[in-house]
Amino acid sequence: MLSFLSVCGLILLALATAALQRWIQNRKSVPVPVSVNYHLTRKCNYECGFCFHTAKTSYILPLENAKHGLALLRKAGMQKLNFAGGEPMLYPGFVGELAKYCKDGLGLESVSIVTNGSLIKPKFFASYGKYIDIIAVSCDSFNEETNVQIGRGKGSHLEKLEELRKMCRKERVKFKLNTVVGKYNFQEDMNETITRLDPFRWKCFQVLVVAGENDSDKTLRNATRFTITDKEYQQFCDKHSHNKCFVPEPNNIMKDSYLILDEYMRFLDKGNNPSKSILEVGVDSALKAVFWDEKSFVERGGIYDWTKEGNRNPETNLDW
């Protein structure tokens, strides 16, 4: 009887070990989502010619579901979260409460927001500034006419930007600028404004057109009218590279290498269908879906090779 029990015990132990091994193997094959870009809404009033994130729906998750999703991501290893859109600040309460939850509830290392800046109010900063590490503002020109040409209409952008800069100083939120350099702004001299705004980083992307994605009138955006030559981009860089904050990005590929969650918390996968929502299937399973798709996409001879810089290794992508 005793030996029967010990045989049973041994079998159980063997089974448990095998299961554990399988579990470890499984964990290994799924990358850790250290840095996540959460596009909580597609809603945006603008029609920037170079935007690939066009407003098809105005869905936004209920706050509690979004919190649950972020908790799942945290468990899976997330350390940094970036709120993006559309325009995330169309929903200041949502963003603020989630930022607070990320810091107080989940202990995230870094929370950032990418915004056009125009909707951020002092009240938002007073309530939520302490939960936000970085605000990154997109601004392609400090000349309102140029902004109109690009499709970012309406004026007073610069004034708002200066206000926002002050609020960031006051609440000790780091201020970052993102600029897409193209036909309409590559000749602009931004030195003076950049000196005054004094961002801690100023990322300047060269406008990029991807075959089949945004080069034809059939696709939603034909961005061909924005493209510049490498020489023209270089001209812009030479004029501005002495600014300490200046960070050139010859094209937008790195940006697309970040893990992107859409408004349903599905991982996006360029050129492929998104994963299921992490709220439905969990983080690992959703991640696996996009990773598998990406591999097959590249093997099919994908449009460009975005793995060559080790892009999917989140460790190399901590920089926002």
Ligand SMILES: *[C@@H]1O[C@H](CO)[C@@H](O)[C@H](O)[C@H]1NC(C)=O
């Ligand atoms: C920023 O986005 C909001 C929402 O789409 C819009 O109402 C506002 O005018 C935009 N401002 C700028 C300067 O782009």
Ligand SMILES: *[C@@H]1O[C@H](CO)[C@@H](O)[C@H](O)[C@H]1NC(C)=O
């Ligand atoms: C074209 O689409 C690609 C991929 O969606 C995007 O990274 C890039 O910024 C777009 N470029 C322009 C000029 O619209």
Ligand SMILES: *[C@@H]1O[C@H](CO)[C@@H](O)[C@H](O)[C@H]1NC(C)=O
């Ligand atoms: C995109 O628009 C440009 C002009 O803005 C045009 O010359 C070009 O043929 C268009 N591209 C495609 C593939 O339709």
Ligand SMILES: *[C@@H]1O[C@H](CO)[C@@H](O)[C@H](O)[C@H]1NC(C)=O
């Ligand atoms: C900006 O920097 C460039 C290159 O150093 C210089 O030629 C230009 O005069 C500067 N512009 C201003 C407004 O300071």
Ligand code: SF4
């Ligand atoms: S403001 Fe942003 S989301 Fe809106 S169209 Fe322009 S690039 Fe796209």
